[in-house]
Amino acid sequence: MSETTTTKIPKKNESFRDSVATISKEGRRNFITPKKPKGRLYNMRTLFSIAYLIIFFTLPFIKVNGEPLFMFNVLERKFIFFGVVFWPQDFFIFGIGMITFVVFVILFTVVFGRVFCGWACPQTIFMEMVFRKIEYWIDGDYTKQKQLRSMPWNGEKIRKRTIKFIVFFAISFLIANFFLAYLISMDKLIGYITHPGGHVGTLISLLIFSTVFFFVYWWFREQACIVVCPYGRLQGVLLDKNSIVVAYDHKRGEPRGKLKKQEDHDCKCVDCKENGACKDLDKKFETLARPGDCIDCLACVRVCPTGIDIRNGTQLECVNCTACIDACDAIMTSVNKPTGLIRYASENSITKGVKLKVNTRIKAYSAVLLLLLSLLVFLLASRSDLDVRLMRTAGMAYNKLPDGRIANLFNLKLVNKTHEDIDFTLKLENVSGEIELVGTGKLTVKKEDYTNQQFFVKLKKEELQGWKTLVKIGLYEDNKKVKTIEAKFIGPEVYK
Numbered sequence: 001m002s003e004t005t006t007t008k009i010p011k012k013n014e015s016f017r018d019s020v021a022t023i024s025k026e027g028r029r030n031f032i033t034p035k036k037p038k039g040r041l042y043n044m045r046t047l048f049s050i051a052y053l054i055i056f057f058t059l060p061f062i063k064v065n066g067e068p069l070f071m072f073n074v075l076e077r078k079f080i081f082f083g084v085v086f087w088p089q090d091f092f093i094f095g096i097g098m099i100t101f102v103v104f105v106i107l108f109t110v111v112f113g114r115v116f117c118g119w120a121c122p123q124t125i126f127m128e129m130v131f132r133k134i135e136y137w138i139d140g141d142y143t144k145q146k147q148l149r150s151m152p153w154n155g156e157k158i159r160k161r162t163i164k165f166i167v168f169f170a171i172s173f174l175i176a177n178f179f180l181a182y183l184i185s186m187d188k189l190i191g192y193i194t195h196p197g198g199h200v201g202t203l204i205s206l207l208i209f210s211t212v213f214f215f216v217y218w219w220f221r222e223q224a225c226i227v228v229c230p231y232g233r234l235q236g237v238l239l240d241k242n243s244i245v246v247a248y249d250h251k252r253g254e255p256r257g258k259l260k261k262q263e264d265h266d267c268k269c270v271d272c273k274e275n276g277a278c279k280d281l282d283k284k285f286e287t288l289a290r291p292g293d294c295i296d297c298l299a300c301v302r303v304c305p306t307g308i309d310i311r312n313g314t315q316l317e318c319v320n321c322t323a324c325i326d327a328c329d330a331i332m333t334s335v336n337k338p339t340g341l342i343r344y345a346s347e348n349s350i351t352k353g354v355k356l357k358v359n360t361r362i363k364a365y366s367a368v369l370l371l372l373l374s375l376l377v378f379l380l381a382s383r384s385d386l387d388v389r390l391m392r393t394a395g396m397a398y399n400k401l402p403d404g405r406i407a408n409l410f411n412l413k414l415v416n417k418t419h420e421d422i423d424f425t426l427k428l429e430n431v432s433g434e435i436e437l438v439g440t441g442k443l444t445v446k447k448e449d450y451t452n453q454q455f456f457v458k459l460k461k462e463e464l465q466g467w468k469t470l471v472k473i474g475l476y477e478d479n480k481k482v483k484t485i486e487a488k489f490i491g492p493e494v495y496k
């Protein structure tokens with residue numbers, strides 16, 4: 001499970017590959033209790049998460065022309081992106097959009113590793129920036145949490161567990177509601193909430209989803225990233241030695257060793273005569289008492305939410321949360337060493353000092369991405385708000401009317417993808433004759449809806465050019481032609 005994908009380190013003991021931190025030797029769930037992270041990157045991630053959560057909880061309320069800005073209604077097969085409605089007829093655009101997104105994610109991962117997981121994945125944001133923070137607030141930092149876990153069920157434990165249960169479930173319920181709002185729109189959701197009587201099934205579904213979210217954040221946690229997430233599992237094939245990931249600089253850090261008392265000065269010269277007063281960093285590193293900078297303090301391991309030791313190299317469990325970077329930087333600062341022993345870096349930059357190289361794989365993905373993006377832009381630009389399909393009604397050739405005219409019955413399917421009802425009229429363009437709508441005097445298509453309208457085309461025999469005559473029918477909206485439809489009008493052979 002613990003498979004190293006890129007970073008090689010000069011460490012012989014590789015027993016870490018034989019197990020995952022979340023499962024004990026006895027095969028039981030091993031709860032990771034990470035130390036509360038703090039530092040520059042953690043602060044940046046907190047700010048980013050606040051913005052992310054504001055957007056997540058605000059978007060369902062935003063409307064464009066009375067429609068949600070985003071909606072992914074799988075049941076009704078209706079998708080809205082940035083206020084533009086996509087119907088099943090547009091599904092190929094949606095499909096191309098999804099493929100483009102996947103290629104983008106692959107390219108992004110090849111270059112920047114799992115930066116998405118650490119900074120933008122909803123699972124990490126909710127787990128680390130919402131539920132974990134609440135846990136620190138209720139239970140205290142990692143030592144207090146461990147104490148609480150091992151203590152018997154006394155008043156304090158019952159109180160803390162009850163508060164945590166209620167808060168976790170309430171937030172899970174809120175998240176489930178907002179996910180539903182993304183599926184069915186906020187208006188519908190509010191309708192369900194204000195009139196719950198007829199929507200007991202929806203409420204039950206919501207409670208089931210809330211329980212799933214609650215289970216994930218209460219118990220399952222980092223295993224969603226390690227065991228379930230397919231993106232995480234792909235890292236082994238997506239990352240290479242050029243990928244920028246959270247990495248331990250093994251060249252600088254190894255061989256690791258505990259900080260000795262003598263080294264506890266600004267100056268670490270072997271032959272220090274100045275009792276730590278010397279600040280000559282160059283000299284310090286030339287004549288360092290210990291060869292490696294890692295003081296084996298395990299601060300990076302203590303903060304890791306997936307329980308790994310990043311010094312073993314890049315591992316599938318690493319979600320690039322950067323907590324170990326902050327922890328190690330704080331340690332390096334406290335022992336007067338340069339920060340960045342753990343940092344965003346590629347294996348090649350650590351071992352060979354080379355910057356990001358645009359290799360063949362990156363070029364190939366970029367070319368495919370460019371092609372897909374061009375195709376997507378073309379499809380979106382040429383996408384029409386109106387879908388028109390005209391077919392002759394099956395099983396009918398022509399009718400001879402009492403006044404001698406010939407009539408053909410057609411079936412017109414109109415899809416209105418706009419946010420307004422549209423009244424259409426039909427006019428014959430290249431022949432004189434009559435169009436008669438079946439069953440209605442008006443051809444109206446409601447917003448984001450479709451209609452099937454049958455109509456007769458009636459032509460005098462003089463208009464016919466044989467048993468098959470091409471007729472052009474203009475489709476008008478408010479006297480403005482929106483489309484010309486062509487149809488084959490069938491008549492008897494005798495009129496040729």
Ligand code: SF4
Binds near residue numbers: 246309318
């Ligand atoms: S190794 Fe570092 S970046 Fe990776 S998950 Fe652990 S703390 Fe986060």
Ligand code: SF4
Binds near residue numbers: 293
């Ligand atoms: S925090 Fe830094 S110094 Fe401490 S064990 Fe980790 S890599 Fe080594």
